[in-house]
Amino acid sequence: MVLYLIGLGLCDEKDITVRGLEAIKKCSHVYLEGYTSILSVDVENLEKLYSKKIIIADREMMESNAEEILDHAVEEDVAMLVVGDVFGATTHYDFYTRALNRSIKVEVIHNTTILTAVSACGLQLYSYGQTISIPFFSETWRPDSFYDKIVFNKSGGLHTLCLLDIKVKEQSIENLLKRRKIYEPPRYMTVNQAIEQLFEVEEKKQKKICTPDTLAVGLARVGTETQLIKSGTLSELKEVDFGGPLHCLIIVGDLQETEKEYLEIWK
C-alpha cells in the first residue's frame, strides 16, 4: 500500500492541496508530525475537513515507534502530515528512507514553506544566500555561528533569511531530572528578541553587518490573514510589535532597484 507524506503548508487546514486531501481520504491511519513546527489551528479543524481521526506523532513516537507506523503502511494506506513542506526536517527524510528500505511505496505531496513564502516581501528568491536559524540564548549557551553565515551571504551581496527559534514541549531541568512529564509553556522567538541577540553578537564580532542601521525586513504570520511585513533598520524594527507567532527576519543584502521600491511598501 502507499505511505503518503503530505505537506500542510503554512496556516490552517485549508492549505492542504486537493491531491493531499484526496490521499488522506483513502488512508486508514493519519498521523500529524507534531514537534518540529506548529500550525496556527487546532487539530479538530483538520479532523473536520479531512473527516478522519488524527494521531499526533510526537518526537518520541517518531523516533521510537517509526517502524510501528510503517507496519500499518505495509497493509493499508497511511498518511503522515507535516506542517510546511515534507522535508523541512531531517527526521522526515529518515522516516522516508526507512519506508523505502522496507519497499513501501511512498508518495510525497509537497506544499509551501516559509523558505519561499517570504517572497511576499518583494525580495527576489534568487538573491538569498544560506538560510540561518537563530536559537534562544540561555545563560550558559550563546552560540553565534549564524552571524558568520550572514557575513558570508553579505559578502556575496545576498539576503539572509533568519528562522527564529521555537521551544515547544520543553521540560525544566528539575522536571527532567525527576522524569516528570510537565512541560514549560511554548516560546516563540520574536523579531525583537532576534535583533537583540544579533546586536549582542555584533558587539562581540564587530563585522558591522548587524548594526542599528542595517536594513532588514520583519515578517509575522506569513500567508495568514493577519500577516505583517515591516521593512526598516534593525533599530526601527526592534521597536515594532509584530504580534503573535511565527516571526522571521531578513537581513537585506545588495538591493536591485525594483527591490528597493518593493521594500518602500512595507515601511
Next chain:
Amino acid sequence: MVLYLIGLGLCDEKDITVRGLEAIKKCSHVYLEGYTSILSVDVENLEKLYSKKIIIADREMMESNAEEILDHAVEEDVAMLVVGDVFGATTHYDFYTRALNRSIKVEVIHNTTILTAVSACGLQLYSYGQTISIPFFSETWRPDSFYDKIVFNKSGGLHTLCLLDIKVKEQSIENLLKRRKIYEPPRYMTVNQAIEQLFEVEEKKQKKICTPDTLAVGLARVGTETQLIKSGTLSELKEVDFGGPLHCLIIVGDLQETEKEYLEIWK
C-alpha cells in the same frame, strides 16, 4: 473586491490548495499566467476541476493589459493563477504592487516551488547557497556569471540549485523581423545540456568546481509520478536519460553524514 494571486504548485490541477480552489470558485475572471513557467497538464484539466473558464495571460497581456485585469478586480473577485508559487517572477510582484496602489484587496495563496521541492533528494534545504539559472548558450551569447556563484557557494561548503532554461513562444530572427507571430517549438534544457555548458565554462575558468568528478544530483519532473532523481559525478549524470521536462541540477557542496547516506539511494 478581492484579487487572488494563487500558486498552482508543480504538477497538475490537483496541486492547488483547498483554500485556492475555494477562492477560484468565487471569481468572475480567472487568469493563468502563462509564460514564465509551464504546467505538465492541459488548461482543460484545470477548467474541469475549477468549473471555470480560464483566460491565458501571456507576456503581452501581463505587461500591457495589467490595468485592464485590475479593472475587473475593482468590481468583482478575480484570480490570477501562477505555476509554482506566486512570486517566483518579478512580473508578478509588479502586478501585486499595482493592485495595492489602486487599493485593491489582494490575497496571496502560496504553493510549493522547485526551490523547496528539491528537498526530495535528501540534501538539507539549509545547506544551499544562492540558486542560479543556467541559460541556453547561443552562437553569440555565452554568459558564465552563474559559474562564479557556484564557486562562491562552494567556498562556504554550500550546495547550488541550478534551474535550467526554458524557451517558450520564442520567435526566429526572421519571423521577428517580419513581425510574423510564428513561434519556435518550446525548448527545455536537459541535465545533460546543462552539464555540457558547465564543462565549457570550467574549461575557461578552471576553478575545478565543475569537473567530471564533481558530485551532483540531477532531478526531473519533481513532485510528479514520473519523478526521477539520480546522484553521481557530473560525467556519470551527463550520460543519464532523464526523460521529459522539467529538469534541474544540484552541484553538491560539503556533505553531512546523513546527506551522504541519502544520496546513496539515488545512485
